[in-house]
Amino acid sequence: MLELAREECNGCGACYNACPMNCITMVPDERGFLYPNIDTAVCISCGACEAACPPLTPLMTLTSESTVYLTCYDHEGFLEPAAGGAIFAMLARYVIEKGGTVFGASFSPDMELRHRSATELNDIFKLQGVKLSQSDTKHTMREARDLLNDGKWVLYAGTPCQIEGFLAFLGREYETLITIDFVCSGVSSPRLLEYYLEGLYKDYGEPVVSLRVREKYKGYKEPYVKIFCKPSVKIFELAQRNSYVQLYEKGYGYRPSCRSCQFRKPHHLSDVTISDAWSAVDDSFAADNRGLTIVQLNTEQGDAVWKTCLDIVEDNRRLLRAVPYDLEKEKAVNAGFTSDKQVDEDTEEALFNDLKTKRFRKAVKAYIEEPKKSFWSRLLGR
Numbered sequence: 001m002l003e004l005a006r007e008e009c010n011g012c013g014a015c016y017n018a019c020p021m022n023c024i025t026m027v028p029d030e031r032g033f034l035y036p037n038i039d040t041a042v043c044i045s046c047g048a049c050e051a052a053c054p055p056l057t058p059l060m061t062l063t064s065e066s067t068v069y070l071t072c073y074d075h076e077g078f079l080e081p082a083a084g085g086a087i088f089a090m091l092a093r094y095v096i097e098k099g100g101t102v103f104g105a106s107f108s109p110d111m112e113l114r115h116r117s118a119t120e121l122n123d124i125f126k127l128q129g130v131k132l133s134q135s136d137t138k139h140t141m142r143e144a145r146d147l148l149n150d151g152k153w154v155l156y157a158g159t160p161c162q163i164e165g166f167l168a169f170l171g172r173e174y175e176t177l178i179t180i181d182f183v184c185s186g187v188s189s190p191r192l193l194e195y196y197l198e199g200l201y202k203d204y205g206e207p208v209v210s211l212r213v214r215e216k217y218k219g220y221k222e223p224y225v226k227i228f229c230k231p232s233v234k235i236f237e238l239a240q241r242n243s244y245v246q247l248y249e250k251g252y253g254y255r256p257s258c259r260s261c262q263f264r265k266p267h268h269l270s271d272v273t274i275s276d277a278w279s280a281v282d283d284s285f286a287a288d289n290r291g292l293t294i295v296q297l298n299t300e301q302g303d304a305v306w307k308t309c310l311d312i313v314e315d316n317r318r319l320l321r322a323v324p325y326d327l328e329k330e331k332a333v334n335a336g337f338t339s340d341k342q343v344d345e346d347t348e349e350a351l352f353n354d355l356k357t358k359r360f361r362k363a364v365k366a367y368i369e370e371p372k373k374s375f376w377s378r379l380l381g382r
Contacts, residue, residue: 002038002056017139018051051171053168067324068297069322083214088104101144111208113131134190141166160182163270181272186261189255192244196243203359206230207229220290247367276334280292
């Protein structure tokens, strides 16, 4: 039977998908994070949940060096809505055009973040973009395995811990599987997202129906948050000024396991790892300011698919632009590669207590504003 400390569980859902008796349910805690709950009256102690749990049964770590590129998939229909260089969309298109299925995180009509499948090119947009909260993988791991067993192509996207959980759940390799993860600082509380959406509803009087945390409204270098409220309110706000994004950047509301992440390591087990490219925004490669992605090819499968995509030509031009890149440049400016974010637990608890009684924008103000300096401190520059 699954025995795992709360601060070790990453909520990937692999145990839930692996249980042959369906005796595991994923139950949210007070901050919305999912944890497995086992019906001991039904459990047969088969060990399937333990075998699929990455913290309990770690997979073998890759030690070979990844090949790294600075990239952009120059397809207008996919690049424009992408947060970066549309590499996920490129791989999704590759799989769908082979008759396959893509799995990734998407907001439901009631604005809950869940994994879902897509088999049409028009659905790729729903899976694109940055989502700071944690997605519920539901039964998508089972769905993906059934498709793979039928010889279908599958692209499965998720956080590093979700991908390791998915691979442990599968327990074998598939020639028609591509996995993609990203450099992750941590996942934010689903309850914190609910507080934010509730605050927007109180401020504008209309429910939020769309949230894009990083929109290239004025280009890649200056990301915006885009919010649509039904039926008429549209909000565009610089990401660095958005209170929800600021809380995330400061580390508030992270899942406990993210404070000491076991999956923040040099060699990911996914076929492809993507990340921001803030170290390259002034590179000549980024001159058009339309979007960039740093890609790490971690496996032979990732390398083979990449080479196929490089050879694709449309309208007499290659859509995938890529140049070799030094990953150490990005590591120097992106803490998500190397360090866990920490906050004072009492301060974080106070934040969530304030959110229970105050409107979002008022509750978070004290936690995101920098202390004002005195006249003499500002004058002396300290």
